[in-house]
Amino acid sequence: MPGSKIIIKLKNTTMMKLYKFHGAGNDFLIADARRDTVNLSQEEIVHLCDRHTGFGSDGLMVIGNSNDTAFKMKFYNPDGTSGMMCGNGGRCISAYAAMTSANDERHFVFEAPDGLHESWIEAGPETDALGDCTRVVRLKMSDVKEFKKYDDTSYFFNTGARHFVTAVDDVDHTNVYANGRAYRYFDTRFAPEGVNVDFVQVRDGVLHVRTYEKGVENETLACGTGIVATALAAYMMGVQPESVENGVVRYAVQARISLLHVEFEPEKKASGNITFNNIYLTGPATYVGEIEVDL
Numbered sequence: 001m002p003g004s005k006i007i008i009k010l011k012n013t014t015m016m017k018l019y020k021f022h023g024a025g026n027d028f029l030i031a032d033a034r035r036d037t038v039n040l041s042q043e044e045i046v047h048l049c050d051r052h053t054g055f056g057s058d059g060l061m062v063i064g065n066s067n068d069t070a071f072k073m074k075f076y077n078p079d080g081t082s083g084m085m086c087g088n089g090g091r092c093i094s095a096y097a098a099m100t101s102a103n104d105e106r107h108f109v110f111e112a113p114d115g116l117h118e119s120w121i122e123a124g125p126e127t128d129a130l131g132d133c134t135r136v137v138r139l140k141m142s143d144v145k146e147f148k149k150y151d152d153t154s155y156f157f158n159t160g161a162r163h164f165v166t167a168v169d170d171v172d173h174t175n176v177y178a179n180g181r182a183y184r185y186f187d188t189r190f191a192p193e194g195v196n197v198d199f200v201q202v203r204d205g206v207l208h209v210r211t212y213e214k215g216v217e218n219e220t221l222a223c224g225t226g227i228v229a230t231a232l233a234a235y236m237m238g239v240q241p242e243s244v245e246n247g248v249v250r251y252a253v254q255a256r257i258s259l260l261h262v263e264f265e266p267e268k269k270a271s272g273n274i275t276f277n278n279i280y281l282t283g284p285a286t287y288v289g290e291i292e293v294d295l
């Protein structure tokens, strides 16, 4: 298997492997319940994801067997909360499924918290000088049937996870941590669950986005459901897409360290409502290495 390998044996008992991936810098630990017995408590998830006292990640996923699809994905935030979709997680778990498949499979249908998803390995695997191994993964997201407009530059979308998207004049100098926390914790519009917050600025036809993620309670380097929400909001704000072909709208979205693409088909209903169908998120998913733990 390509990628660097770190084996950490804490005690000499039964071990569970965890695979470290990142999707555009949004990093995850993956446990494989198809092979190992995975029975993690919330406390253990919080510990594993902790950047100081654990291994560190923006979330943990469990890949499991499914009766009807290639696999089942369960996602946990680093605070142990779950029940939502994770876009970059969906791309990373697809890269992991490809990496562990017998015949280098490149297309998957899988179950996730918000329903069925389909993914394709579009390019790779390509190993870099550090031994990290990247695949370009295209992920079909759930259609979005409803959203909320607050004003011309701010929208709420549920793209599998809850997102508030707001346009800013200078995203590089936006205080994502302070402003994100203010919306997440103190804005009654999003209570009691809270919200992820995406700050976007359009520059040279590209959406530059920075996201405060709830559950991480900080800025992450990218957030897949947030990148999708940002592209849908940009469409509603009248931002010129990178292309429109046969009804398919495409935006380029620059997260902190990677460029991703979002495609979708907007549909205007007789009621005047707009829905977003056939939404795809495409970007890199990188295998970093594996660790072996006992808890």
Ligand SMILES: N[C@@H](CCC[C@H](N)C(=O)O)C(=O)O
Pocket (backbone or CB within 6 Å): 026, 058, 077, 084, 085, 086, 087, 088, 089, 161, 162, 196, 213, 214, 215, 216, 222, 223, 224, 225, 226
């Ligand atoms: N990073 C994820 C989103 C994870 C869920 C989010 N933190 C929440 O609590 O809603 C992505 O790539 O979509």
